[in-house]
Amino acid sequence: MLKEGQVRIPAGCAISGIMNKKGEVFSGRDIIKSIAVMHDRSNGLGGGFAAYGIYPEFKNHYAFHLFYENKKVKQETEFVLNKLFNIELAEPIPTRDVSSIGKAPLIWRYFAKPKANQIQANETEAEYVVNFVMKINSELEGAYVFSSGKNMGTFKGVGYPEDIGDFYRLDEYKGYIWTAHGRFPTNTPGWWGGAHPFSLLDWTIVHNGEISSYDANRRYLEMYGYKCTLQTDTEAITYIFDLLLRKFGLPLDSAINIVAAPFWSKISRMNPEQQKLMKSLRAVFSSLLINGPFSIILGSTNGFMALNDRLKLRSLVAAEKGDNLYIASEESAILEICKNPDKTWAPRGGEPVIGLLDGKESLYCFDETQEEEVVRHSVAL
Amino acid sequence: MSLNYMTPAFIIERDKDRCIDCQVCVRQCANEAHKWDEEEQKVYSEDANCVNCHRCVVMCPTRALSVRRFPLEFRYNANWTPETIRAIYLQAETGGVLLTGMGNDRPYPIYWDHMLLNASQVTNPSIDPLREPMELKTYLGRKPDFLKIKNGKLLEDIPPQLELDVPIMFSAMSFGSISLNAHKSLAAAAQQVGTYWNTGEGGLHRDLVQYGDHTIVQVASGRFGINPDYLKAGAAIEIKIGQGAKPGIGGHLPGEKVGEEVSKTRMIPLGTDALSPAPHHDIYSIEDLRQLIYSLKEATEYQKPVFVKIAAVHNVAAIASGIVRAGADVVVIDGYRGGTGAAPLRTRDSVGIPIEFALAAVDTRLREEGIRNKASLVIGGSIRNSTDIVKAIALGADAVYIGTGALIALGCHLCQKCYTGKCNWGIATQDPQLYKRLNPEIGAERAANLLKAWAHEIEELLGGMGINALESLRGNRLMLRGIGLTDRELNILGIKAAGE
Amino acid sequence: MKRVYAREEYCVGCKLCEIHCIAAHSKYKNDLIKTFKKDTNPPVSRILVEENKPVSFALQCRHCDDAPCTKACIVGAMQKDPETGIVTNEEDRCVGCWTCILVCPYGAIQRDERGHKVASKCDLCSENGKVPACVEHCPNRALEYGEEPFYLAKGK
Numbered sequence A: 001m002l003k004e005g006q007v008r009i010p011a012g013c014a015i016s017g018i019m020n021k022k023g024e025v026f027s028g029r030d031i032i033k034s035i036a037v038m039h040d041r042s043n044g045l046g047g048g049f050a051a052y053g054i055y056p057e058f059k060n061h062y063a064f065h066l067f068y069e070n071k072k073v074k075q076e077t078e079f080v081l082n083k084l085f086n087i088e089l090a091e092p093i094p095t096r097d098v099s100s101i102g103k104a105p106l107i108w109r110y111f112a113k114p115k116a117n118q119i120q121a122n123e124t125e126a127e128y129v130v131n132f133v134m135k136i137n138s139e140l141e142g143a144y145v146f147s148s149g150k151n152m153g154t155f156k157g158v159g160y161p162e163d164i165g166d167f168y169r170l171d172e173y174k175g176y177i178w179t180a181h182g183r184f185p186t187n188t189p190g191w192w193g194g195a196h197p198f199s200l201l202d203w204t205i206v207h208n209g210e211i212s213s214y215d216a217n218r219r220y221l222e223m224y225g226y227k228c229t230l231q232t233d234t235e236a237i238t239y240i241f242d243l244l245l246r247k248f249g250l251p252l253d254s255a256i257n258i259v260a261a262p263f264w265s266k267i268s269r270m271n272p273e274q275q276k277l278m279k280s281l282r283a284v285f286s287s288l289l290i291n292g293p294f295s296i297i298l299g300s301t302n303g304f305m306a307l308n309d310r311l312k313l314r315s316l317v318a319a320e321k322g323d324n325l326y327i328a329s330e331e332s333a334i335l336e337i338c339k340n341p342d343k344t345w346a347p348r349g350g351e352p353v354i355g356l357l358d359g360k361e362s363l364y365c366f367d368e369t370q371e372e373e374v375v376r377h378s379v380a381l
Numbered sequence B: 001m002s003l004n005y006m007t008p009a010f011i012i013e014r015d016k017d018r019c020i021d022c023q024v025c026v027r028q029c030a031n032e033a034h035k036w037d038e039e040e041q042k043v044y045s046e047d048a049n050c051v052n053c054h055r056c057v058v059m060c061p062t063r064a065l066s067v068r069r070f071p072l073e074f075r076y077n078a079n080w081t082p083e084t085i086r087a088i089y090l091q092a093e094t095g096g097v098l099l100t101g102m103g104n105d106r107p108y109p110i111y112w113d114h115m116l117l118n119a120s121q122v123t124n125p126s127i128d129p130l131r132e133p134m135e136l137k138t139y140l141g142r143k144p145d146f147l148k149i150k151n152g153k154l155l156e157d158i159p160p161q162l163e164l165d166v167p168i169m170f171s172a173m174s175f176g177s178i179s180l181n182a183h184k185s186l187a188a189a190a191q192q193v194g195t196y197w198n199t200g201e202g203g204l205h206r207d208l209v210q211y212g213d214h215t216i217v218q219v220a221s222g223r224f225g226i227n228p229d230y231l232k233a234g235a236a237i238e239i240k241i242g243q244g245a246k247p248g249i250g251g252h253l254p255g256e257k258v259g260e261e262v263s264k265t266r267m268i269p270l271g272t273d274a275l276s277p278a279p280h281h282d283i284y285s286i287e288d289l290r291q292l293i294y295s296l297k298e299a300t301e302y303q304k305p306v307f308v309k310i311a312a313v314h315n316v317a318a319i320a321s322g323i324v325r326a327g328a329d330v331v332v333i334d335g336y337r338g339g340t341g342a343a344p345l346r347t348r349d350s351v352g353i354p355i356e357f358a359l360a361a362v363d364t365r366l367r368e369e370g371i372r373n374k375a376s377l378v379i380g381g382s383i384r385n386s387t388d389i390v391k392a393i394a395l396g397a398d399a400v401y402i403g404t405g406a407l408i409a410l411g412c413h414l415c416q417k418c419y420t421g422k423c424n425w426g427i428a429t430q431d432p433q434l435y436k437r438l439n440p441e442i443g444a445e446r447a448a449n450l451l452k453a454w455a456h457e458i459e460e461l462l463g464g465m466g467i468n469a470l471e472s473l474r475g476n477r478l479m480l481r482g483i484g485l486t487d488r489e490l491n492i493l494g495i496k497a498a499g500e
Numbered sequence C: 001m002k003r004v005y006a007r008e009e010y011c012v013g014c015k016l017c018e019i020h021c022i023a024a025h026s027k028y029k030n031d032l033i034k035t036f037k038k039d040t041n042p043p044v045s046r047i048l049v050e051e052n053k054p055v056s057f058a059l060q061c062r063h064c065d066d067a068p069c070t071k072a073c074i075v076g077a078m079q080k081d082p083e084t085g086i087v088t089n090e091e092d093r094c095v096g097c098w099t100c101i102l103v104c105p106y107g108a109i110q111r112d113e114r115g116h117k118v119a120s121k122c123d124l125c126s127e128n129g130k131v132p133a134c135v136e137h138c139p140n141r142a143l144e145y146g147e148e149p150f151y152l153a154k155g156k
């Protein structure tokens, strides 16, 4: 049977997310409880978590999480890694035995910094890292980078999400943002890399839905050097946000107006200035409209953003309590960990819920020094 | 005199029980296939003159008429078919090049019919276009890589774009090759539906300047009717390098068709032949094209997108890439089935490649080179129905041109005799007796109806796929599966086989 | 009142209007085949296509507001209906003197000499009660039926 990446597998899902706006860290226990409530929305074929603020002692290092199918490919990968990065620490990710989890691949993590002399003149550090990730994932059969940000990490595998959380001992980590995903694929890829969240640099995405614009999105992304090796929606959505926010330096609201574009009928009622902007966004980035049902939580170091497709074809509920912001596919998943929220609401289609750490203005958090001079991808004519 | 070996191609059948000898057929047939016998007080037929245009059949008030293939048969021969033999008789008689009209009619495979569309089941919902908004709006023109936005404001305008409410435009057909009433019909329909029509290479008649906002003005090798006012009158400019029906061949509008209006509009003397050279004599290479593109942009102050239209030929992908790099805002590819007012038969039937392959190859190539969004991609050359359009867009087109389909809406019955100037439907003719048969009010209604009907069907198909904006279908080849195609063909089309 | 207006730029000279006019006024009402095949003495057309190629247009009674034919008729057969404005000839009373033909400024009245001589003219298919047959069957909208000419109506 073909595994994820060789074939496109539709899936239904559950998602959940918690953040503390003050940046105070808390253990992974809550997010596991929350996603466990929605057990029936997954089928044991994929679960995972993203956590921000978990590696304070290595906060300036890229934390690479990798799956290996065998020792040989591990060696090959480490060879590349060593060539491109100075590795501070390499270790297996600690796990505990959980009876329901089947055979796991080798799971390693590396805290590393790029070798300055290897970065090309026209390349940002972020691009350097992305290129490395793309190279490993597309070229080294049996190796897969599933997390590549700083002071954050994703943890995922084949199993129910609560079992995956247990397996990775997430109760022992403390983070200020946690997101989780339970998967209901319509096929059994049985591959750990195929589980979610999907992650690139500090971006993580958990997603529920099956987008009908997938190939239009993918083929556009590939023009900008992204390789959609997994053939999943989540991967494509991550790249879309990476392209818009990081490479093109667009504001978050513009990115949202691209992926969940307002209808033309709504645009026609806007003022001329807005109309011009919306028309330009939709005309220029029409291939990045995400069509079909989705609900996503896009996580970054600065916070997270939850969004529904513009028709709201997938459920999504949000709640607030004090400094905490909660997002989940079902209200029950929030009530499980927050008995009396100050406020609960169901965001409308295309209307984002944005949670930013106090003092942060944007989800975008890379290369902050280069705000004005982001080296953007451009094609010479 | 010597014996003419030609035998009739068609036979006119008149049901004597129904015929009332009203002579409507006699009055309507410009080919004089129906005649009135004064002595017998009866209508009769001259089968040899019939081109099977169906004008008489449709006009006959008692439905007394039918036209069939002439039953005369040659001895069966799979190699020497009747058409081949007849062509030789004709050429032996005339010593001339075989001429024809409309597009390639040979039985080559139609790849549209080898592609199937997807629909949503369970894992994602289909969308009901009657209940939910369904968006077909399309912008044609060069797109920048990114936008500069500050405080919710766009800092730099994007290059000029054409806004299409439906992804279907009327392709270039010149005044001269078709009648003014045909132009009026298409122009008014384009305005009504929110799309564009194309003047073709024969200039813009003064009565049609009012439709300028919905007009694409063409610049071809003959440069007929071109001046700054003409360029500025349209919403966009199209440089025609070639057309699918006759790649590599110029045009020839015989002097008989250059009446007063055509002569004024083309800015050539009355009654002279209008010759379009095969190449543009100022474009012998890609860098020359760039100069023409920029002269036109200069002349119109960079306010209008510039299209470049080529025929789908073997190396189309590389040529298209060159055109984008030369600065075109829209690349138009015309497939080998594209129509024409007049073309040498052998060229029409054997030069060029199917638009489906050309489109797939060009879209793939432009993406590989990372320049697909530098220009929009429009295709034409026998788009027959709304599913052809949906498939074209899924393969990677932004929009399509329809020519033959539009003319059929106006009454064309595909008799392929456009080059004779005797179009009984008032379309491909400059004969005042004939062109008034096309009332542009009716023509505009019919052409607009066709676009609206197809738009509804496209919405329906999109909804089925769980898509509510056309752009999400563009280049979305996962929505297509091939049937009855070889691996190689699937590969070129970039699609999977049905069942995969 | 509603009248039939001709648009000569779209008249293709097919004469379907005449043919349908004849059928509409024959005893086989609107049945073309029977009218032309069985009626040994079919009515004359009340509409006439005037032709000088490439120009052609169909002409019929204008139903003048101040109709000269009604004044000229010596027996009072030609009447203008005060309500509908339609000018008709009561054929039973008509003696076929052709005075009306002499005075009609449009030449829209025909001689009908099939039976006892009468003047035959367009009645706007008033018996049909709907759109006149010529208008209904004109293939190119070269005949329009309305309160005012199309060129005025369109200008509004």
Ligand code: SF4
Pocket (backbone or CB within 6 Å): B014, B018, B019, B020, B021, B022, B023, B024, B025, B026, B043, B059, B060, B061, B062, B063, B064, B065
């Ligand atoms: S139009 Fe029809 S009915 Fe009239 S003469 Fe011709 S065949 Fe006969």
Ligand code: SF4
Pocket (backbone or CB within 6 Å): C010, C011, C012, C013, C014, C015, C016, C017, C018, C049, C056, C057, C058, C137, C138, C139, C140, C142, C143
């Ligand atoms: S039917 Fe119409 S087009 Fe034909 S002759 Fe009469 S008025 Fe003219």
